[in-house]
Amino acid sequence: MEAVKLSPEERIRxxxxxxxxxxxxxxxxxxxxxxxxxLTGLIAGLMPMISAFAGGMAYLLPSALVIMQMLMRLYAGTNAAASSLFIAEGIKIGGTIALxxxxxxxxxEVIVWPALLxxxxxxxxxxxxLLLFKKI
Incomplete structure (x- = not known):
């Protein structure tokens, strides 16, 4: 099977x-x-709000780092391999677990677990x- 050849314009697009x-x-x-x-702060108060924020950030930070790494690869012009995507997902999951x-x-002792989840x-x-607003 032969690789698809893209013109420089197609690659940029x-x-x-x-x-x-x-x-x-x-x-x-x-x-x-x-x-x-x-919403958590309005419904349940300060500690649940902080817990919800902490839970969301535990996923957002590793996700942002992986996206930044992918963007650097895109703009550096390096080819993306399927294995690099799996490694990036592993890093994201591992980072979330670590956080x-x-x-x-x-x-x-102060985490409100339902709010964190x-x-x-x-x-x-x-x-x-994104699916709701048809951005994917």
């Missing part, structure tokens, strides 16, 4: 579309984090917001 999609994912995750954090462990270690899951499902 595809890279721009990929970068735009990556940024849409990050913005959707951030919007959901803000909305869920504010959750740190949360438990340093704030385990709501924050975490809402940011993880940020792509649903």
């Amino acid at each position: 595809m890279n721009a579309q990929a970068a735009k999609g990556l940024m849409h994912i990050l913005v959707a995750q951030l919007v959901l984090l803000v909305v869920v954090t504010l 959750l462990i740190l949360l438990v270690k340093f704030a385990g 709501v924050g975490l899951i809402s940011v993880m499902k940020g792509y649903v917001l």
